[in-house]
Structures are given as C-alpha cells and as structure tokens.
Amino acid sequence: xxxxxxxxxxxxxxxxxxxxxxxxxxxxxxxxxxxxxxxxxxxxxxxxxxxxxxxxxxxxxxxxxxxxxxxxxxxxxxxxxxxxxxxxxxxxxxxxxxxxxxxxxxxxxxxxxxxxxxxxxxxxxxxxxxxxxxxxxxxxxxxxxxxxxxxxxxxxxxxxxxxxxxxxxxxxxxxxxxxxxxxxxxxxxxxxxxxxxxxxxxxxxxxxxxxxxxxxxxxxxxxxxxxxxxxxxxxxxxxxxxxxxxxxxxxxxxxxxxxxxxxxxxxxxxxxxxxxxxxxxxxxx
Numbered sequence: 001x002x003x004x005x006x007x008x009x010x011x012x013x014x015x016x017x018x019x020x021x022x023x024x025x026x027x028x029x030x031x032x033x034x035x036x037x038x039x040x041x042x043x044x045x046x047x048x049x050x051x052x053x054x055x056x057x058x059x060x061x062x063x064x065x066x067x068x069x070x071x072x073x074x075x076x077x078x079x080x081x082x083x084x085x086x087x088x089x090x091x092x093x094x095x096x097x098x099x100x101x102x103x104x105x106x107x108x109x110x111x112x113x114x115x116x117x118x119x120x121x122x123x124x125x126x127x128x129x130x131x132x133x134x135x136x137x138x139x140x141x142x143x144x145x146x147x148x149x150x151x152x153x154x155x156x157x158x159x160x161x162x163x164x165x166x167x168x169x170x171x172x173x174x175x176x177x178x179x180x181x182x183x184x185x186x187x188x189x190x191x192x193x194x195x196x197x198x199x200x201x202x203x204x205x206x207x208x209x210x211x212x213x214x215x216x217x218x219x220x221x222x223x224x225x226x227x228x229x230x231x232x233x234x235x236x237x238x239x240x241x242x243x244x245x246x247x248x249x250x251x252x253x254x255x256x257x258x259x260x261x262x263x264x265x266x267x268x269x270x271x272x273x274x275x276x277x278x279x280x281x282x283x284x285x
Contacts (some may be wrong), residue, residue, distance in 0.1 A: 001164060002260060006266070010143075010144035011145070013110070015103070017141060018061075018106075019064060019099070022103055024279050027099050029098075029106055030094070030098045034095055034098070038094040038095070039091070039094065040091070040092070040093070041284065042090050042097050042101070043086045043090075043283055044086065044088050044104075044108070044278075045086060045280065045281050046083060046280060047083060047084075047279040048081075048112075049080075049083060050078070050080070050119075050232060051115040051152065051220050052076075052079050052080075052081045052108075052278075053080070053114065053148075054108035054112060055076060055088060057107055057145060058071070059071050061107070062090055062097075064223070065100040066092060068093065069091070069092035070092055071088050071089070072090075072091075074086055074087060074089075078154075090282075095285075101282050102211060107145055108278075108280055109278050110139075111152070112277075112280065113276060114150060114271055115150070115152045116153065116278065117153070117270070117271055118150050118152075118153025118155040119153040119194075121152065121155070121252070121255055121268065122155060122253070125132045125256060125259045128259035128260060129264065130263055130265060130266050131155070131265050132154075132255075132267075132268060133155065133158045133268070134146070134150040134155060134158055134269075134271050134272055135158055135268070135269040135271075135272070136159070138273070146272045150271055155271065157266070164197070165192070166186055166199045167200045168182050168186060168200070168201045168202060169202045169222075179211045179215075180211060182277050183217070185203060187217050198219035198220070199217060199218050199220075200219060200220045201218050201221055203222065205226075205230075209221060210237065213238065219242055220243035221238055221242055221244055223235075223245065223247070224247050225248035226246070228257055228258070233263040235262040236262075243265065243267040244262070244264050246261070246265070246267070247268075250268045255268070
C-alpha cells in the first residue's frame with residue numbers, strides 16, 4: 001500500500017475534486033434563498049443497518065468547505081448501526097452545510113456499504129487464518145475512500161495501484177513469453193531501477209504453480225479460479241515458500257470453503273464493485 005502521507009494527499013484530492021464537481025461556481029439554490037448570515041444545524045440519520053464508515057472523511061469534507069463548521073460525533077467509523085440512529089451533528093453556516101451535504105452523503109453511503117460487505121465476509125471467515133483483500137476494481141477517482149472503507153470493515157488492502165507492487169497476471173506472462181521469463185525480467189528491472197517492490201505471480205493451473213516455485217523472490221502466488229481440491233493441492237505445493245491468495249469465483253457461498261483450503265488471503269473485487277449504498281440522510285433541525 002501507499003504511505004500515510006500519500007494516503008492523506010489522495011484524500012485531499014478526492015475532496016477538492018468532489019466539491020469542485022458538485023459546487024462549481026456556487027450553490028445557487030442556497031445562495032438564492034438563504035442569507036449568508038444564517039446559522040443552522042443538521043444531523044446524519046441512519047435509515048438502514050450495517051457498518052458505518054466515512055465519519056472521519058465527512059469531517060474532512062466539512063473542514064474543506066468551511067473550517068468554521070463544527071461536527072459533534074456520536075458514532076465512530078466501524079460501528080454497527082441500526083435504523084434511526086444519529087451518527088453526528090454539524091452546525092454553522094447554513095450555506096456551508098448545504099454545500100458539503102451531497103458529497104458527505106455520497107461518500108458515506110458508499111463507504112458504509114463497502115465496510116458492511118467486508119465485515120460480513122470477515123465474519124464468514126471466522127475460525128480460519130485467511131484475510132479478505134480488496135482489488136483495483138474500484139470507482140475511478142474514489143479508490144482511496146473505498147480502500148479505507150475495506151479497512152474499516154475489517155479487511156486488508158491489496159496494492160493501491162500499478163506502482164506500489166508487482167503483479168504478474170496472465171496477460172503479463174503471455175506477453176513476456178512465459179512465467180519464468182516474466183519473473184526473471186521483473187527482478188532485473190527492479191534491480192536496475194532500484195525499486196523495492198513485492199512480486200505476486202498469478203497461476204492458472206497446478207503446472208504453473210510448480211513453475212513459479214522454481215524461481216526465488218516471489219512474495220505471493222495468486223491461485224486464480226481454482227476449484228477447492230486444486231487449491232488445497234496448490235497450498236500444499238507452495239508450503240511456506242511464499243504467501244498464497246485465492247481469487248476468482250469468490251462469493252458469500254464460496255469464501256469460507258476457499259479459506260478452509262489453507263490460503264493466507266482471499267481477494268474479492270465485489271467488495272468495491274458490487275455493493276448497494278447504505279441509506280443515510282442529512283436533516284436540518
């Protein structure tokens with residue numbers, strides 16, 4: 001994953017772009033009918049159930065819109081919530097609250113859905129040694145928030161982007177001329193460019209597992225779209241030489257069975273690309 005400093009920089013970019021996109025030259029609805037001296041309060045209401053996420057990001061958004069806004073928090077990120085609960089109250093300029101309202105709701109609704117989905121999968125893995133990973137199958141320009149939501153839900157982050165880890169997948173291997181050649185050229189490239197990046201290699205069958213194991217320097221083998229029996233065989237072949245990760249065909253029905261095969265990690269794109277937003281609203285009072 002990226003550094004904490006870059007993580008914060010990505011969050012600031014997300015917020016500034018989201019406000020630019022939504023507010024533009026001005027919130028003319030508010031400017032037209034609400035005096036700039038008006039002071040208001042609003043509460044974040046839960047109209048669903050699940051794991052709340054995005055509270056800290058909401059504070060950052062309101063801070064960006066108007067540093068004078070005050071947020072009183074009642075429920076923290078990662079807490080299970082029920083219909084009717086109040087997560088926080090925000091007070092200050094009525095115009096400022098309305099400028100930040102939609103961006104806060106959009107981010108929190110999606111982050112909460114992702115955290116809830118992640119938490120559910122983690123519960124299904126209880127008693128195993130496997131951990132849930134996200135992927136790069138994220139919403140464009142919203143990745144940093146979605147990966148934060150996975151962490152809030154109890155999962156782990158995979159690589160952030162194409163530059164913080166090497167992942168040699170099927171197309172890389174085919175274009176490079178095979179597994180051994182792809183690994184060899186990658187190690188040469190990292191050495192020549194003084195890059196300290198972990199290497200993950202995807203395997204499509206047991207023969208490819210065996211070939212990967214002939215090379216040193218592989219951090220993790222991605223056991224992609226294997227059935228349960230072949231996954232168990234792959235884990236036995238790999239042993240302690242490197243980490244193991246199952247991917248493909250991961251769902252609520254299959255995730256525990258793959259975990260019981262003995263893999264270290266299970267990656268699921270569905271954590272971020274197939275969730276239904278949690279229903280939240282910001283109501284004046």
